[in-house]
Amino acid sequence: MQIEEIEIRNYRVFRHVRIRSVPRLCVLVGANGTGKSTLFDVFSFLKDALSMNVGKAIARRGGYRELASREHEEDPIELTLRFRMEIAGHSRMITYQLQIGLDASLRKPVVMREVLRYKRGSHGRPFHFLDFSNGSGYAITNEEDFNRPDEELDRDEQALDAPDILAIKGLGQFERFKAASAFRAMIENWHISDFHVSDARPSQEDGVAEHLSTRGDNLALVANHLYENHPECFARVLDAMHRRVPGVSIVEPEQTIDGRLVLRFQDGSFRDPFIARHVSDGTIRMFAYLVLLNDPQPYPLLAVEEPENQLYPELLPELAEEFRAYAQRGGQVFLSTHSPDFLNALTLDEIFCLRKENGFTTIRRASDSENLRALYDAGDLPGYLWKQRLFEGLN
Structure with a gap:
């Protein structure tokens, strides 16, 4: 199972970013304060929200207004992951979407919307196999019965114990909810x-x-x-x-x-x-x-920040x-680095560049730069290009 796309809205420095075509080895570069640690914290947040609940996961990060983007503290936080897994013998693109907001009456964060969806066939729109809002919703119990039309699938209506609990936490325990169970297991085993x-x-x-x-x-x-x-x-x-x-x-x-x-x-x-x-x-x-x-x-999923720390530079290409x-x-790997020696062992397609624009961070694949691509194809190594300050907008 591999994450292929990540979309983040209103999470600290990420007002709105989307990383498409995420490779199995994904390395983040950028100046201090551009959000490399924040991207890793998104993974930690989802794992904490699953093992505890959304309210406790947010409290560990200083509260909702500290977690939401600056000057947008009243707006919802949205996290979307798209990943592939095999269901009924076919590889399918599954989307998990989580929207969290502040409930004015409860004065605490709640799960405003939680959706797990994928296409049942090669055509048509993705079908919602799990759809919850504010603590209640439904999940499909026979999602692998592809011979039945959408309207005849069995819905299991559920009410969660609290509006800040993830639906995949409870439903993911049961094998009959295939996608929810697999997604829960994936998050639980992130490192x-x-x-x-x-x-x-x-x-x-x-x-x-x-x-x-x-x-x-x-x-x-x-x-x-x-x-x-x-x-x-x-x-x-x-x-x-x-x-x-x-x-x-x-x-x-x-x-x-x-x-x-x-x-x-x-x-x-x-x-x-x-x-x-x-x-x-x-x-x-x-x-x-x-x-x-x-x-x-x-x-x-394995995430490691700055693996080059305390290592001799000549060891870094070996570690890469x-x-x-x-x-x-x-195992899909996410890394952050400031080391030219580590970058020299990578391809441009494995490097993603973070930079600040008007106070918020954007993320761009290094290979999308025509200048970097031309220099790399001519034989220049990414670390040397980084050291020469040729990664546009990052210095």
Whole structure:
């Protein structure tokens, strides 16, 4: 399942932006304050709204008037995602549209409209398989019965417990609502990284963790899980570390006498290994990224801000290759960067440029620039073009 289009209205610096034909590897560039972190926060907001509710997700961001675009605090916030998934043997473009606004009588944010729609056939308008407004609406229970006309499909009328609860939160639990269930599962499994080297360093108590947390504080446990249960994945991590990081030949999780797990790194120049707290920040970060990118179950969406931090510049093209390989295996990747070395490993089609115009942000694919396309086709690399300030309007 891949997101192919994102449209955002009235969300902080995004008064109205639309990203079309989103690639599997999508990299954002732009000056500070143009909204790279805000785009990632849209993903976090949807995940928070699903796991809690819309009201709590907005409260975590300072309230509705802080979340809405400046001077448009009374206008609704609208988020639209278009993605492909297979239904009844056919790949279909599905649209999820969410509109949130302030209810004057309740004095709190509510879900004004929530729609999930796609075309049942090759012609005609998309059919609404889920349609809710202000806490009530319907969902189609036999959406895969394509032999029946639209008017004969079975509608399940529902009333939610509160007007700030997403309909996909409840209905997505049931397999009979195919698109809602798949979309809910996709959001629940998004990984928006907030990695901190200081959290990844300490040894940890004995336990089990299959997937790296957003902060990376269970790195040793996940490494141990890969080591014991997915040796082929751990071997890929070791091979990449050996190729990408000079001097590191072996990385192994080790259990201490008191039940803690520590990571031991072997430098080929020395006889004895050393534990993680004596390893450089860049080595820990690279190892954490490789563990994340070699997860046996790729996240449907992985978002990482500025992966170049604390890494030697010559490692960045190698890291870009690892992210692209992950995307090709099935996990869509969103990144932001300020690094020319990282950009040099990308194609123009993978780069999206953010810039401010009259106080709000616009987003444009780098390959849409005729000048950049001509220079790139002539052999110039994107990072060098960025460094020479040739990305129009971004400097």
